[in-house]
Amino acid sequence: MRKQPRAAALLTIASLSVTLLTPSAAFAWGTDPGEGTTPPAEDSAQGTANGPELGAEVTRTRIVVTQSGSGTAKPSAGGLTAVDPNWNPPACWYEPLATPQQLKDATEHMNKGDLFSVNFGRRWGKDLLVDAFDKGDATFTDTPTKNYNVGRKGMFWRAVARKDRANDPEILDCSKNLFWQKAGTVPDDPNAPTAQVLAAYAYDKIRVPDTEVELKPQGTSTVNLPTWIWLDKTVFKDVTVRAELPNTPLYAVTTAKPVALHLEPGTEDAKTFPASGDCPVNEDGSIGTPYAKGASGEDPPCGIAYLRATGGEPYQLKASVTWEISWKGTGDAKGGLPNGTFETTQDINVQEIQSINR
Template identity: 80%
Template sequence: MKPSRSTALATAALSITLLTPSIAFAWGEGPGENANPPGDHAEGSASGSELGAAVSRSRIVVKQTGGGTAKPSSGALAAIDPNWKPPACWYEPLATPQQLKGATEKMKKGDLFSVNFGRRWGKSLLVDAFDKGEPTFTDTPTKNYNVGKKGMFWRAVAREDRADDPEILDCSENLFWQDAGTLPDDPNAPTPETLAEYAYNKIRVPETEIELKPQAKSTVNMPTWAWLDKAVFKDVTVRADLPNTPLYAVTTAKPVALHLEPGTPDAKTFPASGDCPVNEDGSIGAPYTKGSSKQDPPCGIAYLRATNGKPYQLKASVTWEISWQGTGGAKGDLPDGKFETTQDMNVQEIQSINR
């Protein structure tokens, strides 16, 4: 693909403001919701004053395919590396020839079509570029919308959480044609890694609810044992597919460590770092057994001061190691993720009587 014709765009006085539009083509409302465009016989549709405007809504379909047998968490994993940022934008298939033709023909006066971030064309510009083949505004002008040819029109997409990030302007191409079975020759073309990075914050791991003994109330200077059952904390896998391309990625989150923070400096953790590694069988720590009350647990806490009406907030966070593999044998690693929860801890002090 040739470089974008920014000069021509400026001449056409097109808006370059960033948008958060809400209206999309009828066949692609979002991942998992009719995300695959219908066949080439579809006529397309227009709705309201804008057409095809959801440039911040990807059509990547993400499904959890394994693990997470416990109650899944309501939140996403937080990347441990604060400097890691997945791509802000990439290109995706949007419409077949007949869909674009039908949608354009149904446009009314005042209707606009988003061909890129903040670039919205009226019917006349769409007709010039994709029906009449005028090359001024696109690097892939077409005649009669390429009806009868195999392929689709592609458009830039921005991550919803970065729709106002200036980096989305790296995806500067307007709506363009791509032959079937090919991917754009562009640095921002989607890859299996793009899909894996998109799926990162779609991973839902089990809630971090650790087992404790004693459970109801701890005692000053007596160790509280903590553990996670191997049957609960298994690898979690999600699969991401980009419809109308061969691209997919399977992302795996593997629990590798539990970290405990007692919620008060008047406590000590076991191990001293508070980091409890995963055992070979997949469990973390060890369950309390009768007669072990005076032993140091492999994973646990000893509170040194009793609570006084207000429980300590025990914070438990599990580190998840993230890897992926996808189309063509591609594979790699993503930054470790963390998911944490808090639990109330009441601590009592046993009074002894000296005679």
């Protein structure tokens, strides 16, 4: 059995969050570049390795995401809540982290007391990094190297955890120390990144427009008079998020398609149309039907009839759209993910028309 590196004992879960969130001057890459931003290409790295800005947290990823569709049109767009409460996306995976020159320069710039997170439970000082990646001491890594592999094509990889799983014991499954991987290849490991891993990551980045439904009558409804509700087809279009992992061939495109609107009147003194409160999406992408003059005596295909007037406080009409999620990616891989919902609330005032008999 390989002995563990000195001064590099596995941390307990209780102390793991301290390592991830509040490291001392640590050297590590992976800065969550944000939508539409591409990290430096492998050959462009010049070894800029000063300070903890190079990535103190191992919960920050290099995955690049870009979104298109209706969710980009409104600044008030929000994320989805998975319908399946048991959905468990991957807690961790491995990613390319540093070129040989980047690792060499980072090590040379380290000061006494600086630590480098080589995985979730181990943080090495300069001496250990030199032993493992400059001198090639096999005690400290599965892939020892000489002179940091400068001149070879490839990158050093490290595990990354989802931010919402930073204290989850499952992330310790990604237990490899910083290791070498040849260019254009992916590790042969159960926790290696895949198109499906990227699709699940993209799921969290989906942003959809607020579910602010159109109402007729607007402003104030009337007791027993149906309120027609609809959503315009030009607003609710498919939303796509592309996630790709630089320095690998991996990508995934995750698509959210609106498939239903659910209404909750905010009071038991109401009747929904249809009775289930579920309004399906029409063939043209719209939901419900706009009110047409002369239709006041008809039941709307999507709507609500309030049976009691509001008494000072408006009813809270909740409207949630269900989005069907699918993905496709590298090597013609494809599949589905749990449907997601996005809900908004609107104030509804209801009046009662008084009649006088003489």
